[in-house]
Amino acid sequence: MRGNEEMENDFNNICFLFCSDPLNKRKPDIDYEEEYEEAKANGFDVILFSYEDLIEFGKVNVPLSEKISRVIYRGWMLKPKGYECLYNKFAEKNHYLINNPEEYINAHYLPKWYKNLEGVTPKTKWSNSVPNKEEIIDMLKCFGSKPVIVKDYVKSRKHEWYKSCYIENAEEKEKSVQVINNFIKGQVEDLNQGIVLREFVNLESIGFHEKSRMPISNELRLFIYNYKVICTIGYWDGKGLNEYPKFVDEVLEKLKKVQSNFFTVDIAKKANGEWIIMELGDGQVSGLQDYEVKRFYKDLINYL
Ligand SMILES: Nc1ncnc2c1ncn2[C@@H]1O[C@H](COP(=O)(O)OP(=O)(O)O)[C@@H](O)[C@H]1O
Ligand SMILES: [Mg+2]
Structure with a gap:
């Protein structure tokens, strides 16, 4: 596993990684097709792998890269073992996923991130x-x-x-x-x-889910790349916001303790107007909700 500093110097090449369609390994999974096309349209190399082969057989076909490249995966959540296998298979061929296996679980597993955010997230x-x-x-x-x-x-x-x-x-x-x-x-x-x-914390209610009747609250998802907020998305409506509550700046020092190069932070507004952190996620496996894919890639590219 390589250190971040070492990575920063020799990664000029960035490519995006997606899951292939379960029935056709040369096509992207339909749920990520728009992202795949958008990454390509922005001039990035795109790589596909079979999620099913990884999970069932620990098998990943990776093309050898002559230059060292940095890989941003956008796809289905993986268990830590699956992610580690993916990371290692790619690293063998000179491709380094943006988060190493440890960095992946730091935002993916609640007990890993909780210790850094105690007090600003529910007990x-x-x-x-x-x-x-x-x-x-x-x-x-x-x-x-x-x-x-x-x-x-x-x-x-x-x-x-x-x-x-x-x-x-x-x-x-x-x-x-x-x-x-x-x-x-x-x-x-x-x-x-x-x-x-x-x-359970009393959140500002904005209604109830149509099907499940779960209460819906004022929640936002922020994508954070190298500890900079790259976009803010309304969690339930997917609408992009041009700003985020001051709370985020107040907790940024705490968030910097979460060792991850790309992660999401979901925040929620309490009934009394204060904000809390609801949960964290790895940026590679967090959904865009209904946020515009084009806009997401534009936001991300600004920070790469
Ligand atoms: N401690 C809590 N207090 C109030 N509402 C909560 C709490 N935890 C979760 N919720 C509600 O349940 C939803 C799902 O919880 P979350 O931790 O985000 O799990 P998931 O990973 O399944 O989205 C949240 O978006 C929020 O609306
Ligand atoms: Mg959630």
């Missing part, structure tokens, strides 16, 4: 693996009779809000354990490492 407890009933009850005790949100190290099942995400009162043990078990069952083998419980 959180997590287990090291899938907990049994006793361990769940022990975790719940930290929250008294407060409402709690359930997720794993990466994702929630927010669209099953009342079934697998929201616990109204952590003291109601049977009901709470049921929600957590529904979450565990629903995640099946997609469960990322362990269970995360977070104190």
Whole structure:
């Protein structure tokens, strides 16, 4: 694995990496086709790999690059092992993903970033693996009779809000354990490492989701490249904003402790008007919501 400083000097070549269509390895996955075309239209080399071959067989076909190149992946989330495999296969051929495996989990796994952002993000407890009933009850005790949100190290099942995400009162043990078990069952083998419980915070409500009825709040997603905010996106409407709340500048020093070259920060506005950090993500696997793809590439290129 190479250090960042060393990378900075000899990376002139930047290319973008996408997943191929599961049925045709020469075409991009349809969900990333627009990004693939946009990267190409901006003069970048684009590379495809088969996500299915990586996950099932640990196999990645990578073209050898004569010059060292820096690679920005835009695609499906990968478990740390899958990302490490992708990183190593590419590094063997002179292509270096923008975040090394450690930098990837620093923003991808909540327990990794939480320590740097305690106090500006809801109080959180997590287990090291899938907990049994006793361990769940022990975790719940930290929250008294407060409402709690359930997720794993990466994702929630927010669209099953009342079934697998929201616990109204952590003291109601049977009901709470049921929600957590529904979450565990629903995640099946997609469960990322362990269970995360977070104190529920009253957010400024802007409505309810059409299908799941989960409450929708005023939330923004910021893409951060080399610790500079490159764009701000309305999380639920995908609209781009030209500015972001002062809160972001106030927490930038804390965010600089998160070792990652490209990550996202989701922030949410509380009912009392203050902002909090909701979650972080690796910039390569965070969705653009409905933000305009052209605009995203323009924003990003400004900072490359
Ligand atoms: N602690 C919390 N307090 C209030 N609302 C929360 C809390 N945690 C999550 N939510 C709501 O649930 C949504 C999903 O949670 P999040 O942590 O972003 O998981 P996911 O990775 O599935 O998006 C958030 O966008 C927010 O609206
Ligand atoms: Mg989220």
